[in-house]
Amino acid sequence: MRRIAHLDMDAFYASVELLRYPQLKGLPVVIGGGRRRVDEAIRDLPEGGTLADIPVAAFPLLKDYTGRGVITTATYPARQFGIGSAMGLMKAAKLCPQAIILPVDFDEYRRYSRAFKNIILEVAPLMEDRGVDEVYIDFTDVPGGQRDGGRSLARLIQTAIFDATGLTCSIGVAPNKLIAKMASEFNKPNGISVVYEHDLETRIWPLPCRKVNGIGPKADEKLKRFGIETVGQLAARDRDWLVATFGKATGAWMHEVAWGRDNRPVVTESEPVSMSRETTFDRDLHAVRDRAELGAIFTHLCEQLAADLQRKGYVGKTIGIKLRYDDFKIATRDQTIERFTSDAKTIRHTGGLCLKRVPLERPLRLLGVRVGALAKAGSPEAMAPAGTGVHRAAPEAVSTTASLF
DNA sequence: TCTGGGGTCCTAGGACCC
DNA sequence: TCTGGGGTCCTAGGACCC
Numbered sequence: 001m002r003r004i005a006h007l008d009m010d011a012f013y014a015s016v017e018l019l020r021y022p023q024l025k026g027l028p029v030v031i032g033g034g035r036r037r038v039d040e041a042i043r044d045l046p047e048g049g050t051l052a053d054i055p056v057a058a059f060p061l062l063k064d065y066t067g068r069g070v071i072t073t074a075t076y077p078a079r080q081f082g083i084g085s086a087m088g089l090m091k092a093a094k095l096c097p098q099a100i101i102l103p104v105d106f107d108e109y110r111r112y113s114r115a116f117k118n119i120i121l122e123v124a125p126l127m128e129d130r131g132v133d134e135v136y137i138d139f140t141d142v143p144g145g146q147r148d149g150g151r152s153l154a155r156l157i158q159t160a161i162f163d164a165t166g167l168t169c170s171i172g173v174a175p176n177k178l179i180a181k182m183a184s185e186f187n188k189p190n191g192i193s194v195v196y197e198h199d200l201e202t203r204i205w206p207l208p209c210r211k212v213n214g215i216g217p218k219a220d221e222k223l224k225r226f227g228i229e230t231v232g233q234l235a236a237r238d239r240d241w242l243v244a245t246f247g248k249a250t251g252a253w254m255h256e257v258a259w260g261r262d263n264r265p266v267v268t269e270s271e272p273v274s275m276s277r278e279t280t281f282d283r284d285l286h287a288v289r290d291r292a293e294l295g296a297i298f299t300h301l302c303e304q305l306a307a308d309l310q311r312k313g314y315v316g317k318t319i320g321i322k323l324r325y326d327d328f329k330i331a332t333r334d335q336t337i338e339r340f341t342s343d344a345k346t347i348r349h350t351g352g353l354c355l356k357r358v359p360l361e362r363p364l365r366l367l368g369v370r371v372g373a374l375a376k377a378g379s380p381e382a383m384a385p386a387g388t389g390v391h392r393a394a395p396e397a398v399s400t401t402a403s404l405f
Numbered sequence: 406t407c408t409g410g411g412g413t414c415c416t417a418g419g420a421c422c423c
Numbered sequence: 424t425c426t427g428g429g430g431t432c433c434t435a436g437g438a439c440c441c
Binding site for chain 2: 032068069070071072086087088089090091092093094104106131247249250272273274275276277278279280328366368
């Protein structure tokens with residue numbers, strides 16, 4: 001019998017921070033803010049003092065935070081105030097002004113990410129990466145993976161991760177990835193849930209459609225307009241109606257997931273499709289008035305992206321840009337070039353051409369650059385001579401102000 | 406008081422080829 | 424000369440996820 005686990009680290013970023021700052025345990029803490037006050041607190045430490053010696057009162061508070069940004073993670077005490085991830089910092093400050101805010105430290109989270117994944121791999125080799133804090137694990141052929149429907153193995157992994165890192169996680173074990181993903185949320189934090197095929201009606205059907213991985217805000221809203229709130233109500237609609245209403249692929253998929261069917265394999269290896277860098281400015285910038293600043297930011301993003309590609313050993317041939325205007329609307333442009341590249345100057349130049357094709361009247365809040373159509377550096381594909389494809393004229397520039405780039 | 410950064414996949418139209 | 428269908432690549436936007 002197929003047994004698939006979904007493992008989700010509990011409040012991952014925040015939990016990693018609490019390992020450094022145990023004095024903050026039990027307090028509302030959010031991750032997502034600026035660096036300065038924490039740096040000051042570290043600098044003010046007495047000789048020989050550790051991070052754990054920083055007095056709680058020295059940490060920055062949400063109410064003193066000014067600036068843009070969102071919460072990436074909130075500790076469980078902070079969640080009691082209604083704070084959640086992706087929430088704007090200003091809104092979170094209203095809900096819980098006394099919450100402590102810490103800056104994001106991706107390098108540290110990546111270290112712990114590698115650590116917990118290595119522990120899993122020692123026990124179960126079929127693991128699929130789903131980002132820093134999540135994985136799927138195929139329990140089916142792991143010795144002991146079937147015992148108690150997978151509960152024993154889940155417990156073993158959970159304990160091993162905690163012993164090695166001090167971090168807790170929640171695990172769902174089910175017949176497939178779809179159900180496992182939902183099950184891992186049943187018992188958070190530090191929980192295990194085992195779901196069988198025959199639990200569909202009692203444990204899955206009562207859930208709101210939004211809990212299905214793949215049904216987002218838009219699809220959920222449309223479902224609600226037809227009176228469909230739960231997975232069970234979705235399962236009650238006939239397939240043809242779903243196909244007629246949501247389209248061939250989406251409708252059929254919805255019918256399958258509502259009946260708990262999902263045969264996607266656990267995928268252990270995958271190649272990246274694109275890499276990108278983007279930044280939201282401290283204040284909105286204008287293409288004309290802030291031309292020099294924008295140009296410098298863009299160059300820097302291209303250099304960072306080129307360095308990412310080179311470090312990871314990839315080249316790409318579709319260069320793209322992304323803008324977010326002050327009204328939050330997004331525009332993208334891209335252009336495919338003749339040769340694969342990871343060169344900052346080439347990316348910068350082609351990105352500059354893309355920028356000439358996009359409207360630049362409105363103030364901008366974000367600028368990004370992307371390289372897609374990736375190949376491994378040095379691979380036969382990446383080395384193929386240019387001009388073998390169909391020749392296509394580059395799109396015309398539409399913007400005049402954009403020539404400033 | 407607005408809303409980060411890094412991704413994947415899908416759709417849809419047009420170009421172009423067979 | 425006209426008609427057509429399939430396949431692939433390119434581009435833009437959008438939904439969704441972590």
